Amino acid sequence: MPLELTIPEAEVELNFPxxxxxxxxxxxxxxxxxxLIERDPDGKIKVMSPVSGKSGRSELKFNGQLYNYVVEHGGESFSSSTGFALPDGSVKSPDACYVTALQMASLTETDLNHFVPLVPDxxxxxxxxxxxxxAAAAKMTTVWIANGVRLGWLVDVENEKLWIYRQNGTVSLVEGFEQVVTGEDVLPGFSFDLRLLR
Incomplete structure (x- = not known):
């Protein structure tokens, strides 16, 4: 018999025996x-409700810009529905991501038919x-950066703040969305005009 869940406007944690x-x-x-279902390293399952229109629109703008970058520079971008099987045993889905052509070359067709067994750049x-x-900041450091992501952006559209997380452990805060942020040395030539999020 199927299990029916009522998902509030937050995430629900499921524990299995x-x-x-x-x-x-x-x-x-x-x-x-x-x-949207994710698994933590300890095996806990998290079920998230769908995002708001504003969040979904912001995700799409990041994904659109990343897709344009991929067309010009190579590599691959994935939607927020894609699960990544990370080295710590978790399966997570970023809102937007980029994977280099070198990493993509290591994947088989079988790999692409399952959760992607690599860490986005x-x-x-x-x-x-x-x-x-x-919790969102902890996810950036203890999940994404800890598993090998080289560059991460945590975006608070409502308050016009963006935190830049780097593999070396540094975190920078960008306040106000009248600026352009770049992909630094991880995505050379990539830039994102934060005014698009207004």
Whole structure:
């Protein structure tokens, strides 16, 4: 019998008596395609509600700019529905991301038919109205950067703030969206005009 969940405007944590295997977790996600489901390193399953229109629009703008970059420079970008199987055992889905052509060359067709078994070089996480800043910042450091992401942007559209996380552990804050941020040495030639988020 299918389990029916009522998802509030936040995330719900599900605990199973035993940790789900990779195959069982993937089957759970495939059976519930309308939900964003992630797995933590400790095996806890998190189910997130759909994002607001403002957050979804912001995600699309980042993904559109990344797609344009890929067309010109190579590599690949993935939508926010894509799950990445990370080295710590978690499966996470960034709001936008970029993977170099070199990393893409290491993947097989079989790899691409499952959760992608690699760490993106660049990720974007957009804070939605239901997200907690502290939890979102922790995800950037303890999940993305800790697993090998080289550059990450945590974006608070409502308050016009963007935090830049780097693999070397430094974090910079950009305040006010009248500026342009760049992909630094991770995405040479990539820039994003933050005014697009207004």
């Amino acid at each position: 035993t940790s789900l295997s990779n195959e069982a977790f993937e089957a759970l996600c495939l059976a519930n395609k309308e939900l 660049f990720v974007v996480e957009v804070i939605s109205p239901t997200d907690q800043l502290k």
